[in-house]
Amino acid sequence: MKNVVILGTGKVGRLVARLLADSGDYTVTVVDRTTEHAERGARRADGSSLPGVTARTADLADAAVLDSLLPGHDYVVSCAPFHLTAGIAKAARKHGVHYLDPTEDVATTRNVMELAQGSATAFIPQCGLAPGFISIVAKHIADGFDSLQSIKMRVGALPVYPHNWLKYNLTWSTEGLINEYCEPCDAVVDGEFVKVAPLQSLENLSIDGVAYEAFNTSGGLGTLADTLKGKCRTLNYKSMRYPGHRDQIALLLHDLKFIDDRQGLCRVMERSVPHTYQDVVVIFVTVTGMKGERFAQRSYVKKVYADESGGEQWGAIQTTTAAGLTGVLDLHAAGKLPEGGFIRQEEVPFDAFIANRFGKVYA
Numbered sequence: 001m002k003n004v005v006i007l008g009t010g011k012v013g014r015l016v017a018r019l020l021a022d023s024g025d026y027t028v029t030v031v032d033r034t035t036e037h038a039e040r041g042a043r044r045a046d047g048s049s050l051p052g053v054t055a056r057t058a059d060l061a062d063a064a065v066l067d068s069l070l071p072g073h074d075y076v077v078s079c080a081p082f083h084l085t086a087g088i089a090k091a092a093r094k095h096g097v098h099y100l101d102p103t104e105d106v107a108t109t110r111n112v113m114e115l116a117q118g119s120a121t122a123f124i125p126q127c128g129l130a131p132g133f134i135s136i137v138a139k140h141i142a143d144g145f146d147s148l149q150s151i152k153m154r155v156g157a158l159p160v161y162p163h164n165w166l167k168y169n170l171t172w173s174t175e176g177l178i179n180e181y182c183e184p185c186d187a188v189v190d191g192e193f194v195k196v197a198p199l200q201s202l203e204n205l206s207i208d209g210v211a212y213e214a215f216n217t218s219g220g221l222g223t224l225a226d227t228l229k230g231k232c233r234t235l236n237y238k239s240m241r242y243p244g245h246r247d248q249i250a251l252l253l254h255d256l257k258f259i260d261d262r263q264g265l266c267r268v269m270e271r272s273v274p275h276t277y278q279d280v281v282v283i284f285v286t287v288t289g290m291k292g293e294r295f296a297q298r299s300y301v302k303k304v305y306a307d308e309s310g311g312e313q314w315g316a317i318q319t320t321t322a323a324g325l326t327g328v329l330d331l332h333a334a335g336k337l338p339e340g341g342f343i344r345q346e347e348v349p350f351d352a353f354i355a356n357r358f359g360k361v362y363a
Helices: 011-023 035-041 063-069 082-095 106-116 129-142 174-182 245-255 262-272 316-333 350-355
Strands: 002-007 026-032 053-057 075-078 098-100 122-124 147-159 185-189 192-196 203-207 210-216 234-241 279-291 294-305 307-309 312-314
Touching (some): 082 098, 082 106, 082 122, 122 316, 129 279, 129 350, 245 262
Parallel strands (some): 002 075, 147 234
Antiparallel strands (some): 185 192, 185 234, 279 294
């Protein structure tokens, strides 16, 4: 029985707690800054308690609080806002606790990478969908080629029934969403690692007859560009949205100058853009390169829809992100990943992941 502490009981943290608790192989402590949120993370929709789950209230920005929370646990899963990640990871290193998070923030991940150097315990950031599973599947497909030309990774977390000018509803962290629209993006262009501007390189595509647009966003590439350095001529990640969304976001960020007031934009979106659990996650990865003497292409396409379980509606982005976190944690607990140090998502074996009881969401 492994002991796990989950910091943050928002959309993803609550589902991670439930999945681990219902497996019967983990005892879980959920922590949030308010008693209401913490206790909600330890209960089902009908009010009954999750087995083996304890709720605690704490200020996760306080290093002394983290020093009191982490000892005695095997794993800490940070589902807190990305700006708290560095402090949580530092505490995990100090107390010898394995660390996981789903953050898309590049600077945060670099901090975690530095903390992981020489560590006997594992640091596995960027678990989830993108970054996360998208790198697992991209590396898996790429390994089937003798040499690589291009890897294109596209992910959309979208409402099924869009009904506003943005053609969008909030399905995950608003703060994280704005961050990926604003920060520089990693890419490989003509074989060279570069930074490219967010919201640029607009393209149009269609999957199952549905039209989408895709454009640069930050963080989804994870560490894959470092892993494939010198092995691929083109490598990029873009977010998919319904056509027209990118231009509306560009208007808000650049014409109306919200890029200088991200918290202001966050408040506007939280007030004006509805949240929804009726969402769909669209995953598209395509790889080109040489197989023997033939120039070839192979693609992976997957759609995951919101679902109801245990009397509660779980959004597709909740399900896919929580599956990434719990699947990787479960594989590590089973000894199928390196014991310590920095573990990249692309090091996670694709076949083992989709066969896992949590990762099978992607099978």
